[in-house]
Amino acid sequence: MPRVGNSNGRGTKRPKLDWKFVQRLCSIQKVLYPSWASQSALMFGTLLVVTLTEQLIIYQVGVLPSYFYRVLGDKDYSGFRNLVGTAMVLILVNSTLKSLDQYICNQMYLNWRKTLTESLHTAYFQGRVYYTLNVLREDVDNPDQRISQDAERLCKQMSTMASRLIVSPFTLAYYTYHCFYSTGWIGPVSIFGYFVIGTITNKMLMGPIVSTLFEQEKLEGDFRFKHMQIRVNAESAAFYRAGKVEHMRTDRRLQALLQTQKSLINKELWLYIGVNTFDYLGGFLSYIIIAIPIFTGLYDGLTPGELSALISKNAFVCIYLINGFTQLIDLSTTLSDVAGYTHRIGELREVMEDILHKQCDYDPASGESYDFDSDFNVHAGPADTAFILDNLSYKSPYSDQLLVEDLSLKISQGSHLLVVGNTGTGKTSLLRVLNRLWEAHSGFVQMTTCFGPRGTLFLPQKPYLTDGTLREQVIYPLKDIYPASGSVDDDRIIQFLELAGVSSLLKRTGGLDEKVEWNWYDVLSPGEMQRLCFARLFYLQPKYAVLDEATSALTEEAEAQLYRTCKAAGHDFDQSGTP
Numbered sequence: 001m002p003r004v005g006n007s008n009g010r011g012t013k014r015p016k017l018d019w020k021f022v023q024r025l026c027s028i029q030k031v032l033y034p035s036w037a038s039q040s041a042l043m044f045g046t047l048l049v050v051t052l053t054e055q056l057i058i059y060q061v062g063v064l065p066s067y068f069y070r071v072l073g074d075k076d077y078s079g080f081r082n083l084v085g086t087a088m089v090l091i092l093v094n095s096t097l098k099s100l101d102q103y104i105c106n107q108m109y110l111n112w113r114k115t116l117t118e119s120l121h122t123a124y125f126q127g128r129v130y131y132t133l134n135v136l137r138e139d140v141d142n143p144d145q146r147i148s149q150d151a152e153r154l155c156k157q158m159s160t161m162a163s164r165l166i167v168s169p170f171t172l173a174y175y176t177y178h179c180f181y182s183t184g185w186i187g188p189v190s191i192f193g194y195f196v197i198g199t200i201t202n203k204m205l206m207g208p209i210v211s212t213l214f215e216q217e218k219l220e221g222d223f224r225f226k227h228m229q230i231r232v233n234a235e236s237a238a239f240y241r242a243g244k245v246e247h248m249r250t251d252r253r254l255q256a257l258l259q260t261q262k263s264l265i266n267k268e269l270w271l272y273i274g275v276n277t278f279d280y281l282g283g284f285l286s287y288i289i290i291a292i293p294i295f296t297g298l299y300d301g302l303t304p305g306e307l308s309a310l311i312s313k314n315a316f317v318c319i320y321l322i323n324g325f326t327q328l329i330d331l332s333t334t335l336s337d338v339a340g341y342t343h344r345i346g347e348l349r350e351v352m353e354d355i356l357h358k359q360c361d362y363d364p365a366s367g368e369s370y371d372f373d374s375d376f377n378v379h380a381g382p383a384d385t386a387f388i389l390d391n392l393s394y395k396s397p398y399s400d401q402l403l404v405e406d407l408s409l410k411i412s413q414g415s416h417l418l419v420v421g422n423t424g425t426g427k428t429s430l431l432r433v434l435n436r437l438w439e440a441h442s443g444f445v446q447m448t449t450c451f452g453p454r455g456t457l458f459l460p461q462k463p464y465l466t467d468g469t470l471r472e473q474v475i476y477p478l479k480d481i482y483p484a485s486g487s488v489d490d491d492r493i494i495q496f497l498e499l500a501g502v503s504s505l506l507k508r509t510g511g512l513d514e515k516v517e518w519n520w521y522d523v524l525s526p527g528e529m530q531r532l533c534f535a536r537l538f539y540l541q542p543k544y545a546v547l548d549e550a551t552s553a554l555t556e557e558a559e560a561q562l563y564r565t566c567k568a569a570g571h572d573f574d575q576s577g578t579p
C-alpha cells in the first residue's frame, strides 16, 4: 500500500529556490533534450526562429501608426493605399506567427511530458523499484502523483515560460545596445540595477512559495489517495456502514489541503505585490534616467524643443529595455511553480536511482535487474534445486528483532514443503527474502532457477488481477501470448480454467479476448480470484511454485483438488500458511 501522510520525508531539507533546484532542473533538462538532434531540440530551434521573426514583425506593426499619421497628414492617397496593403500583410503574418508560437509551445509541452513521464516510468518499473518506493521507503510521498500530475504541471509551466524566455537574451541585448547609444552608460546601468533589485526581492518572496507548493502537491496526492482507497474498498466500507467515518476522514484530508492552499495564496499575494510594483516602477524609470542629466545640468544648452525630442527618443528605448526585464520579473510566479514541481520530480528521480543502485541484483553494466522471465542473477546450482538457504536470518524493515534466525534449508525437485507458524511470525517474509524483495540480515540465500515458466513462480497472499481480458489474467505476467496465439493456446487456457474451477468466467466475459469494463476485484469472489490464480499457475507451468496462503478462501476439498492437479502437472510447491 502506498505510504501517505509523511511530511517532506524524514530529515529532508525544505525545498527552496537554491542551487539544488538548479541541479535538479538541469538534470531534468538533460532528459528532455537527450541530443542536439532530438525532437525537443528541433522544436526549440523552430520556436526560436518563430519568436525572433515575430519580434521583428511586432516592431514593424508598432511603427505603422506613425506612417499613417504622415500619409493622412499629407493627404497622400496612393501612399495610404500602399500602407493599408502593407498593414494587412504585416498583421496577417504577425497573427500567424503568434499562433504558430503558441502551437509549438503546446507541441513542446506534449513532447516534454511524453519524454519525462516515460523516463520516470523506466526508472519506476526497473527491477523492484516500484515496490521499494511504495512499501519500504518513507522519504518520498505519493510517487504516483509525482509521475502523473506533477510531471504534467512542470511541463505545462515550462512551456508557458518558453516563448518569453527564449527571445529575451536577444531583445535585451538589442535594446541594451540602443539604450546605451542614446542615453550613455546611465540608462543600461540603472535598468540593470533595477532588475537586480527586482530579482533579489522576488527571490526572497518566492522562497516560501516553493516549499508551500511542494507541501500542497503532497496533500493533493494524499487527498486523491483517500478517494482511491474508498473507490477500491467501497464494498468493505459499506459492509461496515462506514460512510460517516470515511466522510469525516476524507473531509479532514480536504481541510489540510485547503489550509495549505490558503497559505500558498497568502504568500503569493506578497509576490504579486512585488511583481506589480516592479511593473509600474519600470514605467517611470525611463523618466528618472533622463531626469538625472537634466537636473545635473548636462543638457542646459538645449532648447525646450530639442530636449522634448531627446526625452521622447530616450524614453522609447528605455521603455523597451525595461519592458524586457519586467517580462522576466513577471515570470516569477511561474518560476516558483516550476521550482516546486522540479523539486518533487527531481527528488523522485534521485530516490529511484538510489534504490536501483542499492538493489543487490542490479547490474550497472547492462542496467538489467530482476524481472519476470529474466535469467539475470540466477546462480547456477544443482539442476534439481530451487533454493538453497544457509544460516539465513531476516527481520522486517524498521525493526531490530529477527523474525527467523539461522535457517538452513534446501528446496529440491520432488519435495513439497509446508511452512506453518503463528500470524506475524515471518512466513510471508521468508518468501519476500526468497524473492529478494527484502534483504537478508545475515546468512546466505540463493535461488538457483529463474522466474517464470522455466523456473519458479510465486503466488502472493493477495491475488493480483491486472486490468484486461480474461486471457491477459491467465497469461499474466507474460506480455505476449505464450507460446503462440491461436486455437492451441485457447484450448489450453480453457482447459486450465476448467481445472481451476472457473470456466464459468468464459461465459461472463463473453470470450477470452473480450474487453471487460469492470474491475476484476469488484466482480470476483476471493475464492474465484484464488482459483483464477491457479489457472495462471497451470498455464505458466513453472518447475517450482511458491504459494502464500493461495487457497485460504477455498474449502479443504477444493484445496486438495487443486494441489492434486498441481502435483499431476509436476510442480514442486512451497506453501506458507497459518495452522
Ligand SMILES: Nc1ncnc2c1ncn2[C@@H]1O[C@H](COP(=O)(O)OP(=O)(O)OP(=O)(O)O)[C@@H](O)[C@H]1O
Pocket: 135, 136, 396, 397, 398, 403, 421, 422, 423, 424, 425, 426, 427, 428, 429, 430, 577, 578
Ligand atoms: N512492509 C513492512 N514494513 C514493516 N514491517 C512489515 C512489513 N511487512 C510485514 N511486516 C511485519 O513483519 C512481520 C512478519 O510479517 P509476515 O507477513 O511475514 O507474517 P506472516 O507470518 O506471513 O503472517 P500471516 O500468517 O498473518 O500472513 C509482521 O510483524 C509484520 O507486521
